[in-house]
Amino acid sequence: MHIRSVLITALTAAVTASTLTAAVGTASAADDEGSCSQHVSIHGYSDALDKTSFQDTYVGNLSALAADREGRISALSDRSVLFGLDQALKPTSVVSLADESGQPLDSEGLVIDRDGTRLVSSETEPSVRRYAADGTLLARLPVPANLSVTAPGGAIVNRTFEGLTMDRSGRTLTASMEGWLRSDGVDTRRFQTWHRGGDGEFAVGPQYAYVAEKGYGISEIAATRDGRYLVLERSFAADVGWTAKLYLADPQGASDVSTVASLTSTQQDVRFMGRTLLADLSDCPAGDAISKVPHQRNPLIGNIEGMAVTDVHGKRLRVLMVTDDDESGTAITRMYAMDIRLPCR
Template sequence: MRLRIPLALATAAAALAGCVTVQTATAAPAAARHRAGPEARQQHACSSSVAIRGWSDSLDKTTFRGLPVAGLSALAPDGHGRYVALSDRSALFTLDVARGPVPHARTVGAAPLADANGAPLDSEGLVVRRDGSRLVTSETEPSIGRYAADGTFTGERLPVPAMLRVEPDGRAQRNQTFEGLTAWRGGHRLTASMEGPLRGDGTDGAGRPLVRFQNWRLPKERQPGGQALPVAQWAYPVDDGLAVAEIAAAGDGRLLVLERGYDVATKANTIRLYLADPRRAGDVRDVARLHTGQGGVRPVRKTLLADLGDCPDLGAPNPSPQPNPLLDNIEAMAVAGRAHGRLELLLASDDNESAQQVTRLYRLAVRLPHP
């Protein structure tokens, strides 16, 4: 969804113990960078679980072959050392991203997208499969379509449960549908997250709105004629006033969830990173109205990893008066690496092609709590 977004007011965060060497992020490659020792590493902590390693505005207000590299709503590794970035302006970009703490990037490829009728998509979620095909969500219907690497629609769409369709065909509210997408279990399970609740769904015991996460079992890439099958659906409690912007498989049966919001009065973005554990969640695909206490409604349990408003700003500028100038409308998230029980995340913000916002890449180091 094209939005400005969150206000973040948590307590000052502790150091991320044992975090890899941190390097100060810069807005341009020519800007000064330095390596930091233990004291500086502590200053880079957002919480006891998360540290900001660096940021880069190298993609901001750039174009590639006439296409604005803007409106970035999803990121995914392509399996060949690069990343695919999805623009909600119906385009795919291939990025070379520096491996160091500062995620300096350059665009090396682009492919426009269209639906079966040749119309542009409101594209929000992305998964790159092992065979190189791209699964892309469109928030309009919503839908999930399969595309070749060059952006050609293959004609394949995943079946979407009726209740998740936009009103009046279903109960989904416009611009509140498939915002996040991730694959796990070796690529054979797909999960899409609704951005907001369905009309008529309620809250959990803490008063948090319940949004639905839909799962599919995917056929093997080499299985001709295989069909994706909708399976379990989960209820996820999103913080009041926020929305689910993105999800990513953590690699152990849990999910990373990015929640965001925007306070118009204070012009502040709130970006929170949660770890969600769905392994004991109830299957709610046959539950018409979600309310805690109703039979079968056992929401996903979640743990706050960090409110990114508590990260040090690392000297980042911002064209709008953010309480933390590091933040902008962060929509995209990808797991960039796993080592020694820690994850490296790459995030990207959607500038909405506005002079008052910025396309920014972020690199985070995350230590997950034990299940």
């Protein structure tokens, strides 16, 4: 099975919400060729961006993907660079981002708002900032003190806002912590929300608790149309290489843990978000994929950090994912096209 060539053909045809589906085709429940599980199928992958440059800027270190209202894709580097991509997923623009002092960000999450501005999370402080399309810094959202890496917060440096997503209404923004707070159990993660008011500004909303797989961090989240979240967890171990699992999290009925100083996964007074495994991506067929990572059990899988929903048909989603190559000779910038069929609530 040559899933790589399938995806390259599809992605060079188009990547907008409507044409990507037409180009790749829609998997049916009986279509098992690219099946990773009963809920997830892979249509292919492309390494076309690996070790490339655009306008003297390295195209790699990609940590996030986002689609605008017309289905155009942007890719964010954790080296503070934002790329616009064409229908073939080739760069067409590059913009550098900076903080209030003109310094680069450790940029990890990306949302394109309804007005075309970019919301970008950084895991340094952590922070969420709003930028114009040309990279001009417009605003910074408030972040609860307990999520800060400095006192009185309990966050761990480089383990904060890795994921960022917005609901379909454009009223709720959500950031996910990659790791745990020092006061929390090591398997707990916090999701922070903001709600948009009538003035168009975001105010801090509820904070939810999530239990992650042992040894895994949350690398990305994506809101579904019914108020749930796709949650991408990934891990690295020397004897198996990179692994990744895709979950569906449901905040319905979950507790607001904003004022809970310490979380453990066994707490009886806290209602954690519901969590359903959609697929262990290591079970996806590797096709003709290669990997340079030593002992990589499934050569298809790398450090998957970015994820964006590009098309929706009821409970069936078309999703694009990307790996972070960290400018390493053993890692690859790889994009994946996935079909996800959501289970009912």
